[in-house]
Amino acid sequence: MTSDTSKLGxxxxxxxxxxxxxxxxxxxxxxxxxxxxxEKIGPREYETGLGNYATFFGEPLYWRTFARTAIMSILATxxxxxxxxxxxxxxxxxxxxxxxxxxxxxxxxxxxVSELVRTFGWMILLRETGVISNTLQYLGLVSGPxxxxxxxxxxxxxxxxxxxxxMVVPLVTTLDSLDDSLIExxxxxxxxxxxxxxxxxxxxxxxxxxxxxxxxxxxxLGNYLTPIxxxxxxxxxxxxxxxxxxxTRFNWELGSALGFLLLALSSAVVFLGLKLxxxxxxxxxxxx
Numbered sequence: 102m103t104s105d106t107s108k109l110g111x112x113x114x115x116x117x118x119x120x121x122x123x124x125x126x127x128x129x130x131x132x133x134x135x136x137x138x139x140e141k142i143g144p145r146e147y148e149t150g151l152g153n154y155a156t157f158f159g160e161p162l163y164w165r166t167f168a169r170t171a172i173m174s175i176l177a178t179x180x181x182x183x184x185x186x187x188x189x190x191x192x193x194x195x196x197x198x199x200x201x202x203x204x205x206x207x208x209x210x211x212x213x214v215s216e217l218v219r220t221f222g223w224m225i226l227l228r229e230t231g232v233i234s235n236t237l238q239y240l241g242l243v244s245g246p247x248x249x250x251x252x253x254x255x256x257x258x259x260x261x262x263x264x265x266x267x268m269v270v271p272l273v274t275t276l277d278s279l280d281d282s283l284i285e286x287x288x289x290x291x292x293x294x295x296x297x298x299x300x301x302x303x304x305x306x307x308x309x310x311x312x313x314x315x316x317x318x319x320x321x322l323g324n325y326l327t328p329i330x331x332x333x334x335x336x337x338x339x340x341x342x343x344x345x346x347x348x349t350r351f352n353w354e355l356g357s358a359l360g361f362l363l364l365a366l367s368s369a370v371v372f373l374g375l376k377l378x379x380x381x382x383x384x385x386x387x388x389x
Contacts, residue, residue: 130364137357153358163342163359170339171366173253174321177260181268181317182310184261189272189309190302194281205273212266220330223259224250227331251333259327264320268313275309276302311380315371322367339363 140152157163192204211219226232227249237243249255279302287297303310328338343363346356 133357134361136353137361139354141354147354153355154362156355157358157362166337166339166342167362167366169337170322171370173256173260174318175370177257177264177321178314178318180257181261181264182314185265185268185313186272186306186310188265189269189276192269193273193276194279194284208266208269211262216263216326219263220259220327223255223262223331227255227258250331251336253332255331256328256336256338259331260321260324263324263327264317267316267320271309271312271316272306273309275306275312279305307378308380311374311378314374318370318374319367322363 137153138149138151139147140150142148157167188208192201192208196204224231228234229246229248229250231249233249234243234247237247238245283301283305284297287301292300323340325338325340325344328336329341332338339359340363343356343359346352346359
């Protein structure tokens with residue numbers, strides 16, 4: 102009786118997760134894939150085929166934008182790690198008590214508002230009549246208004262800013278579990294700051310690094326709002342093309358195919374990253 106009750110409790114606890122996975126993830130993806138292999142041959146007439154995927158590979162604009170989005174997402178992930186690791190290390194190992202809580206809270210405050218509001222904030226700063234341009238003119242460094250918006254640099258700033266918290270949090274969690282005595286032992290044995298960081302801190306933080314990079318890369322790759330607002334309508338971001346196919350051209354078949362190609366890209370890059378870092382997904386998520 103006790104065994105049956107425990108099994109029932111287990112299944113009841115598992116049911117919401119399974120329902121969420123099946124209804125909101127598996128079934129929509131199955132439907133999306135079915136639409137992607139449907140070719141429209143006439144009004145309400147379809148046949149199964151890979152013509153939508155062939156359209157992607159046959160149109161240079163699609164696969165060049167695809168490659169550009171991947172490269173910029175990888176670069177945004179690398180920059181987020183470069184900026185996020187020192188912040189996380191300082192919070193986790195160099196501060197204590199209330200100071201640590203305050204600094205961690207300061208990292209979270211910008212994310213209390215929506216991504217749209219945060220992106221508009223950057224637009225106010227970077228536009229030619231914005232704060233940065235006016236400050237440069239006031240200091241006499243430039244002779245006229247300077248437009249910092251609608252270029253790749255603006256997109257990169259926005260991607261790093263909107264994703265950095267998702268790098269800092271797993272890094273702080275992982276670095277917090279590093280015993281300070283190990284770092285002290287490294288210095289006692291004659292190690293330099295560089296060698297201690299390379300031999301002790303980074304290997305211990307690797308699950309957090311990989312976890313943060315996975316999340317940041319997926320967020321950057323699938324981001325629509327930031328590239329469009331900061332890069333302009335000609336920013337050539339792959340999610341913008343997917344939006345165009347679904348909403349503007351009502352070409353759901355090609356839009357679905359582009360969506361699945363983006364899913365395949367993110368999965369491939371995550372798999373390659375895990376292999377290169379010699380981490381497993383279970384270990385990464387378990388320790389971060």
